[in-house]
Amino acid sequence: MKAFIEHESRGRLRVRMKQYRMTLEQADLLEAYLQNQPGVLNASVHERTCCAVIRYIGDRENIIRAIAQFNYTAPSVTALTPTHSGRALNREYQEKLVGKVITKFACTLFLPAPLQIARTIWLSLPFLGRGLKRLIHRELKVELLDALSIGVSMVRRDFSTAGSVMFLLDIGELLEEWTHKKSVDDLARCMSLNVKRVWLKTDDAEVLVPLSNIAVGDRILVRMGNVIPLDGEVVEGEVMVNQASLTGESMPVAKRPGTQVYAGTVIEEGDCVIEVTQSSGESRYDKIVSMIEQSEQLKSAAESHAANLADKLVPYTLIGSALSYALTRNVTRALSVLMVDFSCALKLAMPLAVLSAMREASMYHITVKGGKFLEAVAQADTIVFDKTGTLTHACPVVARVIPFGGRSEDDMLRVAACLEEHFPHSMANAVVRAARERNLAHEEMHSQVEYIVAHGISSMVENKKVVIGSAHFIFEDEKCTVPAGEQEKYDALPVEFSHLYLAIGGELAAVICIADPLRPEACDVMKALRALGIKRTVMLTGDSERTAAAIAAEVGVDDYRAEVLPEDKANFVEQERAAGHTVIMLGDGINDSPALSAANVGVAISDGAAIAREIADITIAAENLFELVALRRIAQGLMSRINSNYRFVIGFNGSLIGLGVAGVLAPATSAMMHNLSTLGISLRSMTNLIDSSETTRLLESK
Template sequence: MFIRWINKAKKQITFLSGASLILALIIHYFGPYELRQAILVFATVLAGIPIFIKAYQAVRMRVFSIELLVTIAVIGALFIGEFVESAVVTFLFLFGDYLETRTLEKTRRSLKDLVDMAPQEATVIRNGETETIPVENVVAGDRIIIRSGGKVPVDGKVVSGQAFLNEAAVTGESVPVSKRNDDQVFSGTIVDNGYIEMIAERVGDDTTFAKIIELVEEAQESKSKTQKFLDRFANIYTPAVVVLSILVYLITRDLHIAITFLVVACPGALVIGAPVSSVAGIGNGARNGVLVKGGEMMDNLSKVDTLVFDKTGTLTKGKPEVTDIKTFGNYDEVTLLQLVAEAETISEHHLGQTIVKEAQARNLELTREPESSEVIKGGGIKATVGDYGLAIGNRKLMNAEGIHIPEEVAIYQINQEKAGNTAIFVSIDGAIAGIFSIADQIREDAKAALAEMRRNGVKKIIMLTGDNKHAAELVSNELGIDVFYAELLPEDKVKYVKKLKESGHVVAMAGDGINDAPAIATADIGLAMGEGGTDISMETADVVLMADKLSQYSHAYSLSKATIRNMKQNTFLAVGVVFLLLIGVLAGVINLASGMFIHEASVLAVILNAMRLIRFNKKNQEVKESLKAKLV
């Protein structure tokens, strides 16, 4: 109970101790010497209590802590009658701890801001009546109303109305996005203007927003390799300082120098420098719609020299459209579209869903469900709809099913692919019935993002796709990609990634997080793209982009390099300050109070240096790089 009260009152103890020091200074000039000494002892004991408690707890756990070193030093100062230094040291240590806590809170503000954005209430329609309930009481299937200025409480689909939503909390993009019927909306986003009704699909901890908060919390607790090394080093370094202090005393026979040596050698800045950089970097990413899953992932991302991309949904927009339907045999276009769309209702593949959307856009009624169906990995699907047996997919699927492809069909397929389309074969009852041509557009920011990543150190960019070689070649030439491989199965992508890693490359694989999940998991850094983030992308990838923009990947890559650079700066600063302080102590120019002051200043310096990452912005970085290039 007493320990808990002391921890809560630490701020008040710090400022009371500081006031006591000021009083002692005044009495030094105007009052009796004995009263000044008594006040200094009081200030030492008062500020020392929280430090002594932590030191005692560390001893019980058989750990050499910084508090233990300070406690030894303070007791030694009291023993030799250096009450001014004992009081100043305890006050500075507590005051430094207070400032560290305040500044560290700022580095974690991005997470706090995210938590504060979480919706608290929802307006639902139940039994024909409208009621406002706590968001935790919303269940899947509830119909929810959101008006202008309101927050979307859960994930779901718009069923009525139209509105512009600010999705910054999820994607990092502040430009409002138009939402209407059948569009997905995510918890934590805000209706900027308009009115929508939605059906709740994911509630509670299953919402995208809840998962983002969980991921950022876990990431900020995760340690980088540098942090792990520094933790191990501190466990050896701290007891070594005690031994060295004893040696200093044995050599100099000066207890004051030995105690000062003990204080200034505390590894405070060294221990805190890497974690605060990592937290600030991860926080910056979260605010910009980039989820980096921990310090180690940040470290690995900064070392990437080879980028591997999937094409569809990654380098392209992932919003393909049916550009042509060619029929062969006795089937007309509408009949074929309806049959294929009914079969594709069982598929989660984006090309299959494109065909379904095309049928819905033409107001075709998809009433029949496939009686039997099978998804062929890397090929397509087989299904029975009514009396028809369908095989829908690429040439590999047709060959595997033993379906003959007439010459005119093959010529049409090649011409469509050369024009940048993906050709989807449709066979009915063992004979080719048609080809669906589907095209996707390259992302507007793809070229600039890839160019920036090359400037930041990426040596090789490769594209692996299951699409045809003609469409792949068009995208590759447009974006200046070094090498591309087409018509690959998911396992083929894994083989290529493994081969790159075995040849010494540090590989990042970017995909949509669904069919690319095996390759994403195999790479040194797996990156998933998907608006709002899919379950599998969040689970498999090391980095998740929430806004479907390659410029976010570019930002993540630049941020990782800045974060690791910041960690190194903090480490060198901490080591340099300790080295200079120790020389100053042995030379007799640093005393206990000034040593503690400089020590605490170095701790604050590494924190403030890390806080620069909170404001890190790749656009500013681009300006600096262009100016640097001009100067050179």
């Protein structure tokens, strides 16, 4: 692709594609391509100007080379086509908004007065109809106030005021609908599946293949702890499936041969073979959108309070209008009260603020599943961290493989990788990656694999039982022994590493030493969180006391617990909540799931276990823990904005009512100022809550 650089600064490029016109589909493809390039932190494409803005780290020449090699028709590029894009949605509502504004001013300037009156009467019919419907059902809602304001204005032959009120209401509704749909769309796309490869079951083998290769009728194997990638029917095995992400059910559901399972749900117990009935990802996306739109439990308490308060204030506005007329016998003053109410701004601005905050969070790769979780993040005083994959580096590495019993390093690493690839976790990924780097092929040499939560993996290889996991699992649960004459070698295992033990036939076969470096930003994140009001930070880990103490001291947490099991993590979180603390739990593994559920807010790392991501209330990307700081700042900014919105709405609209009763403001002026203030506070609620440049700088620092 031919392009030229329009502007450049450190870590940022603005390039213009050498093409006359860019379609929405082309913009989506280019943006997806750039986002997938190594070193690219963020890329946005503007189809109207055919420009792309790229933020990156590393070698500039790599970015230039990637742009030069881009081709819309290349198979590697077309494979990146997003199933859903918010670009078309934005274009649709931009055109609607511009169309309404142009139509309003064109009619005002060019239509004769009689036609303007006729147009106003025609446009008022839907408003009057909704108000009449509320009156028939004896519901004192904001629609009734809108209808009265418009109706009384037209009775007084003040068609200009009636038209202005309707125009502002239309604009407000359009902006609310736009922001709501965009926020839901962004959120749904963030929550969509991130499964790239699946196990295809054939007559004689299990083969790991790209998800895009799966067709209707194929059979795939899904094991415990993994997300079900496609809709289908269980044909082998019995499993317990967590369907909370789609149905809201709190308890897992038993699935047996002949029953349906759905993409995005997670297997909590057992393994199964699924015959695919829906190869497209459309169904999953649509289900997520439906869930977000229908789930009232996701609303924040402040949002629900605003909606309820808006309707409760309607009778008082009507009473105030009637009382004003009774005291002054002045229709104009009574109408001034009717033209102003608290409901519009409260009912419009608060949901917009919450949805916009969720949208803003998604800009930092943070997926928030509901407004109430942002509220809890703002109120939290305690954060509990899992260690592995969260505080420590997201990508542990195999430092050494120490074989026992005369076995070879490569053979033991091959066996370990063969078992570990079935249950992706940070340490398991390290083993699989080490085998790949050594070019060790680890074909399926074992029988069915069983995962024991927080302990390890068990299987059979060449008629011998093979287990891999913690020392507790290997030596205490499985009663394995150290080969004769090698106890001294075992006692000399390097203490600076975490250890993964592999035993074959009841005898220790190898110890895999895992280096789990602390995230470079972890200490600074702790300081930033304390500056934002977090009073207590705690680290929970299954590692030994020695390893846990060293990491805790290095990262600077207030407290830590070592050698904990999944139920211990959940119990600790529950104890903290019982003591009156609002708790955030951050984790990434299957063993963190109980604690994520127990916390006020569960936060999962995006490349962690599927069940952790599904159970969690919020998901952050794995690249940088400063996203947790951004989340806290957005949440606090949201609560501050909501409170300031309350103060402004009550103060400003109360002043308008007072000035109207005193006869200082005419009804038309009151209506205009009220509607303009509602529009203004709604637009303000849609703006970003935090300084993006400062937050981006923190996220880019490592």
